[in-house]
Amino acid sequence: MPTFQMTPHRPPPRLIAIAGPLFLELCLGISVGVIGTALAAKLSDQAAASFALGNHVLAMLFILFRIVGAGVSVVVSQCLGGGRRDAADEVARATLGAGTWVGGFAAITALAGATLLLHALNAPADLLPLAVPYLQLLAPSLLLDAWNATMASVMRAHLRVRDTLAVILTMHATHLTLALLLMPRLGLSGFALALAASRILGITLNLVLWRWRLNLRPRLRDWWHLNRPALAAVLRIGLPGAAENIAWRLSFMVSVAVAGQLGGKALATQAYALQVSHVALLTALATGLSVEIVVGHLVGAGQLH
16 A cells, blocks of 8 residues: 655645546446437337346446456555555556456356346346347456456546546447447347447557556556556455445345346336436436545545545
8 A cells, every 4th residue: 555645735636627527427328328228128128128137237247346446546546646656557557457357257257157147137038038148248348348447447546537538428429329320230239239349449548548648558468467466455445345336236136136027027117217216326426436536645645634
């Protein structure tokens, strides 16, 4: 963990300057889910239910990366606040390798265990022909999202929230455009393919920003190497933080499994209601993530009050 160094000459980051772009970023993410659900519902209630099930499993598996992701912005922010740029860069590189292993494991689990995972959620038999291939096509995006989440967290810790917003905007616009073109012809597979293509574009843009804005160039070894000393501080923060998210996600999946027992229409109805409820969480989530970054900078600078 970084040592505390008093840096009174350095002004603290402003909360609203971080929270505003973050709010817009989260709005874009929610919009993709809402529009995707609407497009799936146009196909049928069965398609909407399969769409929801696949995305629920995707979110459940991605929560594994939260173990790493919850600590990245905090540790990098503390290093930067304490004037330790070298340490911040080392942590950033280390989380790329962690993202590869965790994201790769989640992707393989979704690809190989799609049927078992959907059975665990009490997916109705008539949904499996749609839900299983959809989930399998979503699987590679878990790895791509792990890399994107890592690079975006590092950019935010460096207070480059507007750059991150620009990447997210481009990525989601690409996803929606491709989904609108592909879903009428390919159904749910079109959404999954559009997702993968947009995430590849996101990784490309994040790599460009890492180089231009942060002067940070990942080496080939960084993509697979597990730097245990650098990751230790991340995990000390990430494990307790992820435990809360994992507990919430598991309890939520129980509610999905209960809805699954009621049939495809119940799952579709739940999906429609959830998209509305997500909108209510945006302000609180944007504020919470912004406070995490600001406090990390202040703690790193020794400004504990």
